[in-house]
Amino acid sequence: MSMELIDRDFARETGAAAPIVHLGTTDILGRIGSLETRLARTEREIDAAQAVRYTVFVEEMKAQVDQDSARRRRDVDSWDALCDHLLVLDRSIEGDTEDQIVGTYRLLRHEVAIAHGGFYSGSEFDVGALVTRHPDKRFMELGRSCVLPQYRTKRTVELLWQGCWAYALKHRIDAMFGCGSFPGVRPEEHALALSFLHHNAVAKGEWAAGALPHLYREMDLMPEEAINARRALFAMPPLIKGYLRLGAMIGNGAVVDQAFNTTDVLIILPIASISGRYVNYYGADAGRFASAC
Structure with missing residues (x-):
């Protein structure tokens, strides 16, 4: 992905009725060199x-985890059983498939979340109101x-995006969201970046969403005229910057996650807002990196 300032040309729409992805008989979503991306197939791969x-x-x-997770050396929570787990594997690594996993993303579809009490990020941000405001859309x-x-x-980042894009098209997703994290629990240490987001990227209108009131931390830490966009x-x-380049918006207010030692912001990305x-680049049918599959 290019490193220039964020494009302002995010108006080109892809349309909400996305095509089903056809990647042949394989479940591999993309390959670049020795790297490939697909969903986890087994409990061992999720582990x-x-x-x-x-x-x-x-x-x-x-991050802080409970004693059992520390003993097992696993980051685990109750949401893992509900989600699909996107993997990036390096096939050049000798050993079992489980030894080849070098990156991962957790994906939770709308209907699964609603059937089990909501979304993970709902513990920090009012995503329930956002979803309710769009009854005709799949998140x-x-x-x-x-x-x-x-x-x-x-290459690894491109494959993660390739996997998310293919998955979203396959399940006819209209919008994605999730937490993006800054390191540490002192928002003021990220005053420049958070203030830039507040002044330039906060979602408004039908896409507005904010931090839960009891967790809300101010993002407006610097006056707009004092912000150098390039430095911000x-x-x-990189993940948050990548979302912005795709066309994402940011929820109002940050949340400090003491357990994970992060300061979180809410990323909101309607499919129709993704930069043309x-x-x-990835293909309207997610075929860019799937051709070798």
């Missing part, structure tokens, strides 16, 4: 993805995104 999450969230980012929640340090490259984008986590150049 291995939870081990990758533990490495990133607990060992690297110092998907993205979460627990992580990649092992040595694989944090353009440079200071932003990214639709063209």
